[in-house]
Amino acid sequence: xxxxxxxxxxxxxxxxxxxxxxxxxxxxxxxxxxxxxxxxxxxxxxxxxxxxxxxxxxxxxxxxxxxxxxxxxxxxxxxxxxxxxxxxxxxxxxxxxxxxxx
Numbered sequence: 001x002x003x004x005x006x007x008x009x010x011x012x013x014x015x016x017x018x019x020x021x022x023x024x025x026x027x028x029x030x031x032x033x034x035x036x037x038x039x040x041x042x043x044x045x046x047x048x049x050x051x052x053x054x055x056x057x058x059x060x061x062x063x064x065x066x067x068x069x070x071x072x073x074x075x076x077x078x079x080x081x082x083x084x085x086x087x088x089x090x091x092x093x094x095x096x097x098x099x100x101x102x
Contacts, residue, residue, distance in 0.1 A: 002072060004089075030051065030052055030066060035047050036048055052089045055090070072094050073089060
């Protein structure tokens with residue numbers, strides 16, 4: 001699993017009309033830190049900061065932001081679109097580490 005750390009709940013909003021289609025758009029973004037691996041499968045020494053597009057609440061359209069904490073990339077984040085691998089990050093809270101018996 002790819003570990004993701006959220007340190008800041010700040011959401012960036014962007015809206016307007018598409019130059020290509022003329023249709024209105026309304027998007028929300030949030031910065032997160034991905035803990036990635038190199039091609040040899042070794043963990044990178046530092047996380048990578050990326051901006052993710054947030055889903056909207058179907059009831060009121062509000063951005064569903066991620067609270068600070070530890071998450072993992074949900075398997076539904078990776079899919080095939082037009083025969084190509086695609087990624088649309090969806091995060092789920094990471095399970096708390098199991099406590100070891102004394």
